[in-house]
Amino acid sequence: MTGNLLIVLFDGFAFGMLLFVLSVGLSVTLGLMNFVNLAHGAFGMLGGYLALVVTREAGLSFFLALPAAFLGAAAVGIACERTLFRRLYRSGELNQVLFTVGLVFVATAIATFAFGTGQQPIQIPDVLRGSVEIGGLRLGIYRIFLILVALAVTAALVFGLEFTRFGAKVRAAVDNQRVAQGLGIDVDTIFAITFALGCGLAGLGGALAIEIVGLDPTFAFHYLIYVLIVVAVGGLGSIGGSFLAAALLGIGDVAGKYFVPELGSFLIYLLMVGVLFWRPLGLFGKR
Amino acid sequence: MSTETFALRTENLRKRFGSLEVARDVSIALPRGARHALIGPNGAGKTSLVNLITGQLPPDSGRVLLDGQDITRLNRAARVKAGLARTFQINQLFPALTPIEAITLAVTERRGTAGQFWKSLAAHAEAIDEAWDILAQLRLTEVATRPTRVLAYGQQRLLEIGLALATRPKVLLLDEPAAGVPKGESAELFSVIAALPDDISVLFIEHDMSLVFKFAARIVVLVAGGVLLEAEPDVIRTDQRVRDVYLGQAHHG
Amino acid sequence: MADPTTDRSGVHAWIRRQGRWSAFEIAFWIAVFVPFFFFPTYLTLASQIAIAALFALSVDLILGYAGIITLGHAMFFGLGAYAAGLLTKTGWGEPLSGLLLSGLFVALVGFVVSFVIVRVQHLAQLMITLGLGLLTLELANAMSWLTGGTDGLQGVSVWPIFGTFDYDLWGYTAYSYTLAVLFVAVLVARRIVHSSFGLSLRGIRENLNRMPAIGAPYQRRLQVIYTISAGMAGVAGALLTQTTSQVALDVLSFQRSADVVVMLILGGTGRLYGGIIGAIIFMVARDQLAGINPQYWYFWIGILLMIVVLVMPKGILGFLAQLWERVRR
Numbered sequence: 042m043t044g045n046l047l048i049v050l051f052d053g054f055a056f057g058m059l060l061f062v063l064s065v066g067l068s069v070t071l072g073l074m075n076f077v078n079l080a081h082g083a084f085g086m087l088g089g090y091l092a093l094v095v096t097r098e099a100g101l102s103f104f105l106a107l108p109a110a111f112l113g114a115a116a117v118g119i120a121c122e123r124t125l126f127r128r129l130y131r132s133g134e135l136n137q138v139l140f141t142v143g144l145v146f147v148a149t150a151i152a153t154f155a156f157g158t159g160q161q162p163i164q165i166p167d168v169l170r171g172s173v174e175i176g177g178l179r180l181g182i183y184r185i186f187l188i189l190v191a192l193a194v195t196a197a198l199v200f201g202l203e204f205t206r207f208g209a210k211v212r213a214a215v216d217n218q219r220v221a222q223g224l225g226i227d228v229d230t231i232f233a234i235t236f237a238l239g240c241g242l243a244g245l246g247g248a249l250a251i252e253i254v255g256l257d258p259t260f261a262f263h264y265l266i267y268v269l270i271v272v273a274v275g276g277l278g279s280i281g282g283s284f285l286a287a288a289l290l291g292i293g294d295v296a297g298k299y300f301v302p303e304l305g306s307f308l309i310y311l312l313m314v315g316v317l318f319w320r321p322l323g324l325f326g327k328r
Numbered sequence: 329m330s331t332e333t334f335a336l337r338t339e340n341l342r343k344r345f346g347s348l349e350v351a352r353d354v355s356i357a358l359p360r361g362a363r364h365a366l367i368g369p370n371g372a373g374k375t376s377l378v379n380l381i382t383g384q385l386p387p388d389s390g391r392v393l394l395d396g397q398d399i400t401r402l403n404r405a406a407r408v409k410a411g412l413a414r415t416f417q418i419n420q421l422f423p424a425l426t427p428i429e430a431i432t433l434a435v436t437e438r439r440g441t442a443g444q445f446w447k448s449l450a451a452h453a454e455a456i457d458e459a460w461d462i463l464a465q466l467r468l469t470e471v472a473t474r475p476t477r478v479l480a481y482g483q484q485r486l487l488e489i490g491l492a493l494a495t496r497p498k499v500l501l502l503d504e505p506a507a508g509v510p511k512g513e514s515a516e517l518f519s520v521i522a523a524l525p526d527d528i529s530v531l532f533i534e535h536d537m538s539l540v541f542k543f544a545a546r547i548v549v550l551v552a553g554g555v556l557l558e559a560e561p562d563v564i565r566t567d568q569r570v571r572d573v574y575l576g577q578a579h580h581g
Numbered sequence: 582m583a584d585p586t587t588d589r590s591g592v593h594a595w596i597r598r599q600g601r602w603s604a605f606e607i608a609f610w611i612a613v614f615v616p617f618f619f620f621p622t623y624l625t626l627a628s629q630i631a632i633a634a635l636f637a638l639s640v641d642l643i644l645g646y647a648g649i650i651t652l653g654h655a656m657f658f659g660l661g662a663y664a665a666g667l668l669t670k671t672g673w674g675e676p677l678s679g680l681l682l683s684g685l686f687v688a689l690v691g692f693v694v695s696f697v698i699v700r701v702q703h704l705a706q707l708m709i710t711l712g713l714g715l716l717t718l719e720l721a722n723a724m725s726w727l728t729g730g731t732d733g734l735q736g737v738s739v740w741p742i743f744g745t746f747d748y749d750l751w752g753y754t755a756y757s758y759t760l761a762v763l764f765v766a767v768l769v770a771r772r773i774v775h776s777s778f779g780l781s782l783r784g785i786r787e788n789l790n791r792m793p794a795i796g797a798p799y800q801r802r803l804q805v806i807y808t809i810s811a812g813m814a815g816v817a818g819a820l821l822t823q824t825t826s827q828v829a830l831d832v833l834s835f836q837r838s839a840d841v842v843v844m845l846i847l848g849g850t851g852r853l854y855g856g857i858i859g860a861i862i863f864m865v866a867r868d869q870l871a872g873i874n875p876q877y878w879y880f881w882i883g884i885l886l887m888i889v890v891l892v893m894p895k896g897i898l899g900f901l902a903q904l905w906e907r908v909r910r
Contacts, residue, residue: 077704125891132894134703135650139846140890142839146883154877266715266835273708303723310716314709318697321705382794408796420794422787425780428592433784434795436777443802445778445809450597452777460589470587473595495796 047178049296055184057291058191059253063246063264064271065198065283066239072278073215074232076126077134079141081243082265083148088114088244089256090156096164103166107248114244115237122236145261152258163251183252190249194242198280211235215278267294270313276323285324334393335360335529336412336499341380341390343553350376351387352554358499362529363522365544367537369573373553374533375417378501382414383407395498409438411498415488417507417533423477427468427487430476431459434494459494466490466520482513486520493524500524502532506539518543541565549573600775609854613760617753624752630864631759632820635766637844637856639813642770644842645850646779647806648786649698650707652838653714654814659721659833661687661815666734666828667727674740676823680762683819684812691811695804711835718833734828755824762820763857766813770853773809782806786851843882847889849896858898 067081088110095106121144129137169186172179202208213221214228222228250256250264271290275282290309297308316324336358343351350373358364366374379385381392383404391400399407422430435455436442450456463469466486471479476487485505492500505521506514518539524530531548534540540547540561547564549556551573557564564570616627636658643649664683673679694713701709721728729735741747746754773779785792785799792799822828831837840863841856848859863882871878893900 071704125887128891132890134707135644135846135850136890136894138650138652138707139842140887142843143883143886143890146879146886148883150877150880150883154880262835266711269708269711273704277704305719305722307716307719307723310712310719314697314712314716317705317709317712318701321701323705404793405796405798408794414794416794420788420791422784422791424787425783428596429780430784432596433777433780433797437781437795437797442777442781442797443805445773445776445805447777448600448772448775449777449780450593450600450775453593455777456593456596457589460592472587472592491791491795 044178048180049299050292051178051180052184053292053295054288055181055187055291056253056295057288058188059246059250060267060271060291061191061284061287062194062249063243064268064275064287065194065280066242067268068272068275068277068279068283069198069211070236070239071272073211073235074130076130077137077141078126079138079265079269080121080144080148080261081239081268082263083145083261084114084118084240084243085247085250085264085268086148086152086256086258086260087117088247089251089260090152090161090247091244092248092251093156093161093163093256103164103169107245110244110248111241112244114247115241118240119233119237121240122233126236127232145265149258149261152261156258158258160255160257161251163256165252187249187253190245194245195280195284202280207231207234270309272323274313274316274323276326279323279325282323282325333360334358335362335395336381336531337393338377338381339391339393341377341392342388343376343380343385344388349553351380351390352552354380354390354550354553354555356548356555356558358529358531360529361526362531363543363545364529364531365540365547366531366533366550367535367540367547368550368556371552372550374550375503376553377550378414378503378533381501382412408495408497411496412501413492413495413497413499414501415492415503415505417503419484419488421476421484421487421491424475426473426475427463427479427490428456428459428472430487431462431490431494432456434491435459435462438495462490462493465493465523482509482517485509485517489517489520497528499529499531502530504533504535506534506536514539600771606854609857610764616756624756626864626868628752628755628759628824630860631756631763632817632824633841633844633864634857634860635759635763635820636814636817637841637848637860638763638766638770638853639810639817640841641845641850641853641856642773642806642810642813643803644845645852645855646774646782646786647803648789649710649803649807651710652707652835652842653710653712653717654810654841655833655835655837656714656717657687657691657811657814658818658821658837659717660690661818662822662828662832663721663728663734663818664815665819665822666737669737669739670734674738676739676742676758679739679823680816680819684816687815687818688808688812691815692804692808694811695807698807699800699803711838714833714835714838718830718835721830721833728830729828731830733830737822737826737828739823739826759820759824762816766816767853767857769813773806774853778802778805783851843886846886846896849898849900849902852896852898852902855896855898859896862897 063085067078070076070078091113092106092110095101095109096103129140165183169183172181202212210226210231213226214231218228247260267290271283271286275286293309293312294306297304297306334357338354338356341351341354354377368374376385380387383402391398393399394410394412397410399410402410432455433442435458436452439455441452441455463472466489468483468486468490471483476484479487489505502521506517509517514536521530522543544561546558547561548558549564549570556569556573557567616624640651640654643651661683664686665679668679668682697709698706722730742754742758781797781802784797785802789799818832821832844859844863845856847862848855848857866882867878870881889896
């Protein structure tokens with residue numbers, strides 16, 4: 042029984058790491074720009090389909106598909122931010138919600154048109170297939186890969202924020218936008234770059250997700266809900282908060298579906314409502 | 329038990345944010361009918377003090393007494409019901425509502441009739457009349473039915489005071505009422521304040537010294553969260569410590 | 582814009598005028614009879630639109646007037662639908678009392694939920710409404726012994742209205758019934774909106790921070806309107822059950838919660854009729870476009886949504902009102 046429990050914890054943690062990569066971008070941009078981008082899941086979906094095209098049509102390796110997904114989603118993200126989103130920065134939460142929801146509708150329809158409604162499989166390299174035996178447990182290699190990627194992303198983000206000048210500017214802008222501008226920090230460019238980064242990470246997450254949860258046009262909406270839970274519970278602008286919330290959500294989701302499948306995601310939602318009521322700003326939220 | 333002679337009194341209010349002390353044992357007393365000014369350099373903690381008194385900021389220690397009643401535990405709305413009202417340094421108005429609507433809202437809230445969702449607004453005739461009288465007092469009747477957001481800034485500032493007056497306060501705290509108002513209009517604004525009935529006690533924060541010396545009966549000087557001096561205008565005017573504090577600050581008067 | 586209201590009686594008259602029936606309103610309530618005569622084949626759709634309009638109105642009360650953004654109001658719609666259905670299964674099939682009882686039940690649930698909703702704002706509030714909606718759906722799915730699960734509630738049978746009007750194939754009864762309920766709801770909403778309570782709600786929406794500073798117990802006010810809104814949404818759900826004699830899980834779906842907010846944005850929030858107009862546009866468009874190509878209906882509604890938000894942030898009614906203002910000058 043403990044063996045099962047440990048496997049569930051491992052799988053759950055891996056799923057959580059996937060959710061982390063998908064969500065952390067939104068947490069940072071929400072904390073930085075206060076722009077409610079519900080299309081974040083759509084950028085994930087975009088990354089997924091990009092990875093598919095790269096591996097299937099171009100015949101390239103999965104390891105190349107990942108950066109392609111990142112860059113592609115980042116590029117589309119910047120384009121959207123420069124042309125559309127920035128007009129809505131002062132429009133209030135509701136309008137931002139509705140606009141980005143409209144974008145999700147459009148993205149979902151385009152995906153259906155281009156790829157059909159079915160689940161798409163992806164070819165992962167042999168080196169990532171199968172499982173290894175560690176400490177008496179059979180652990181999936183792909184899931185180990187997921188965890189490593191997520192940890193690398195975390196390290197890069199933390200290093201970037203704490204030790205680079207750009208990171209310092211981002212932190213300043215998150216803390217107090219007006220003062221940062223007064224200090225000569227180009228908040229506009231910071232927004233654009235950070236937003237691109239956030240979308241890129243979502244795209245990366247989407248590409249990574251295919252092997253674990255599959256990809257179809259409902260991805261944008263379905264994973265939006267997971268992402269929102271991670272961001273709200275973790276706290277806006279907090280990388281550590283997103284990490285913790287994603288890990289908890291991943292484990293909770295997998296464990297729940299394994300041990301009490303009849304209840305479905307009921308417990309997850311109940312816990313989220315409870316946590317948010319107790320701590321409306323999230324576990325580590327500052328604003 | 330002696331009858332309280334002060335409309336508002338604070339006892340040793342303390343508040344700090346980390347290493348920043350915004351209130352250091354602040355004890356002030358406002359007698360009935362007072363016209364007191366609260367002055368001090370930027371960052372002295374004047375607005376914070378008002379926030380502490382109105383309940384927007386909970387103190388670390390100390391008490392606030394309104395007419396002898398300890399209101400330290402009451403929330404903002406309860407303090408307003410008890411007779412303590414304030415205006416904000418930056419207008420906190422209702423942009424889409426018209427002045428008559430905004431003041432009527434405040435009046436019905438005071439009367440406790442605002443929650444009657446089954447009764448049409450037009451039926452609250454007395455409340456509307458009262459609101460009209462307040463607007464007349466503030467000379468805003470011309471714009472009574474225009475949305476607040478199209479009003480001139482000086483008129484908006486007057487409406488800000490009107491909202492506070494609608495609560496029939498015993499004590500009125502005005503946070504820089506003339507802030508941002510052109511010099512010519514600020515005198516008129518203060519004449520409205522001066523014309524307030526004697527049973528309202530007023531404490532106003534102000535930077536413009538000419539207005540302070542013209543309208544205040546007594547002045548409290550706040551520096552770095554603590555009361556430096558509280559005295560009549562003539563004493564304040566000539567006090568060396570006050571001059572030192574304001575050295576380098578542009579002041580009129 | 583000449584306003585001869587610079588005297589006391591003028592101001593009273595102005596306030597009275599705000600609550601008067603406008604020409605547009607009167608025209609609207611005459612126009613709703615058009616389907617009976619000119620589109621008799623569309624009466625079923627018309628009653629669906631009326632139900633959607635009622636649901637949208639209930640959301641407008643909290644979204645447009647009090648500023649509470651919700652992505653989970655289908656929770657109350659669905660609870661009303663199931664309540665009405667389950668009531669008929671106990672043997673009591675009288676529709677009007679069923680409607681009332683379902684509405685009261687859902688209002689009670691709304692009252693309980695309101696304690697949580699009014700104590701949070703912004704993202705947390707949005708997520709809690711979303712979470713509660715999703716949670717209720719999961720619960721209904723899990724409790725399939727009561728709700729019928731994915732198969733839906735079976736055996737719902739409603740008695741004829743007033744004992745005489747049974748549901749006809751064409752939908753005359755259904756449309757008359759739903760239209761009448763919508764009308765009553767609009768009357769109630771008008772009364773609320775043009776009361777001092779409605780003014781208080783607008784104050785909350787305009788500047789939440791100022792409300793305690795004028796002594797307003799805003800949380801209590803928000804709880805009242807949230808409860809009323811929940812009850813109204815429940816009535817809409819019950820109407821759906823009574824006119825279709827079935828209840829499926831999708832009455833609780835996130836899709837339904839999102840759709841109703843879309844309708845409100847299309848029509849314009851805080852204008853009482855915005856949700857109704859939005860519902861008409863949305864449902865008619867869906868009916869026509871989904872007929873052509875079911876999968877791509879969402880593409881067009883997405884585009885429309887983005888355009889409305891960018892170009893007409895106050896919705897179609899708001900846009901028209903602005904045009905009307907400019908024409909008047």
